[in-house]
Amino acid sequence: MERVNELLAALGIVAGSQTVLLQGIVAVGLFVAILGIAAVFRPSTAVQIRRMQAVASPLSGRDIVRPWDNDPTGALRLFVPHSGTERSKISARLRQAGIHKVNALRNFFLVRSVLALALPGCFVLAVWFNQSLPTGLSQVLEPLSRLETPQAFMIAVLLVVIGFYGPSAWLSSKVAQRRKSVTRGMPGALDLMQVAIEAGLGFDAAMNRVAKEFGRFCGPIAEEFTILQLEIQAGKPRDMAFAQLERRTGVDAMASFASVVQQSAEFGTPISQALETYSIEMRLDRELKAQAKANQLPVKMSAVLAAFMMPILLLIMLTPIAIRWVTVLTP
Template identity: 30%
Template sequence: MMKVVLCSFLFFTTLALAFFQNKLRGKKLFLSRLQNIARSRNMQDELVDDELSKPFFERIISPFLEWVSQAIARHLPTKNRDKLQQMLQLAGYPGNLHVHEFQALQLGVIILFMLGFWLLAYLRHQGAVGQLFQLLIGAIMGILFMRYYLTVRIRKRQETIEKELPAMLDLLSVSVEAGLGFDAALERVVSKAEGELSDELRRTFKDIQRGKSRRQALKDLAERTGVEDVHSFVGAIIQAEQLGVSIGKVVHTQAEHARQKRRQRVEEKAMKAPVKMLIPLVLFIFPTIFIVMLGPALINLMEFL
């Protein structure tokens, strides 16, 4: 009898322990799930806060431009895309816009021009043909405007690089003549200078550090700038390495050459200034002088008649 009671007691005790253990395990699992949900909600709140803390352009405009640019890229010929890529590179990627993003921005500008010209045609009560013609003009003006913008940016950037080149070459020449190697001198120069040319030289130095040959890195520098003086400097450095000539003397010679060409460009602009002044003289100054000189004579002539 005692054995039966003892076995029953052990059986029910084991059953109760198993029941409570499962219950505790379920409770722990439930609490763990609640913690995971709370943690995920906190992470979502943090992501939302981080997203809302970003500028409006980065949150809304940039993803939209990326989506539009990808749609445009699927229908744009590769030749046009490569040409635009080259122009953006020469312009220094204004606004950190690459090919697809610039294409999306260009599409937006074209649409704005088309709407503006169509609105003018609508306010003038032109017919359907006139409105379509104005839409076409707006599209052409939008394309020309963006091309003109890129051309101006390229010209200004190249002029800035031409102005910075002599001083940069002087610093490089002094560093090389002081005993530094070309790469070490380049690192020293880019660490102390600021500007368009220093940014390009800094990129060249990083390319060399990543394992690209100095010759190829310098050629890439010349292609990114599109400046004749930079091409001349790169060619001279490559030739000096091949012939074993002192790089310090070559850099010093290139600095003098760049300074001389800059002086020649300034003199050329000064010589062109009188010719450019003829247009305002003929249109504005001469008529005023004629009025002052001939005005009294005309008045006397009218009184005499």
């Protein structure tokens, strides 16, 4: 607070007007923030969106059917990219992470922008207004008040980077975790689907059955199968629905599954036999990958062993020589 007062005094603002100026700045900032948040979460009144929401009302709890992310308007232009390619890329990654909320894209950019501003803002406030905080909190944050200006600036820049790129790193980890879960659960899902088909169910009914029973073991697969069946029931062509399934998951195993199902339907081969063959191939591929990783262990461990053992071996070999030299050279 003292630094702010000194800065205002240097600008020619008297002590009596400093409080009024600070209150005005805080009031304007709060007003702009409230307007921006209200504009972000204000429901859209577009005719197409109202129609889609009316049709999708029975499924609104699952947030599966939702409109495409259009160009940002109003306050959204402050933090949502204008490039449609960038928005499509982030939207695809959000779906690959299993996030199907209506405003997932704009909420992601909103959180990223708020964190990029809030983290350094809170740090700067803690540095400047440390004396005005409650006693307990002021004692905890007291080391921050002793920071030099260059150090505080570097920490604030680091917090900006963390706040801006932190959500992207979290999203990448979420996508990787979901892809791994889908890859591990696909063989079991295919076996269960094969059993359901051989028991007399059709392909769509078998997929619904797998989605219902497999949710306890692999939620992402059950969710993707449910979305696929809902899209097919809504009238989307089957090939387009499978293409969207591949895009939503981003997993090669799911893309191969879509190809197997489409080729089986096109050439008239039994779908159960195709699923059994592909399930065996997936397990064999997993075994080969595990063997490849096991074969890489000696090579990877050699560098670690050399890094930790070579200094010790050199020390063991050179220590007697060093002792001999010291004994000989010492008068």
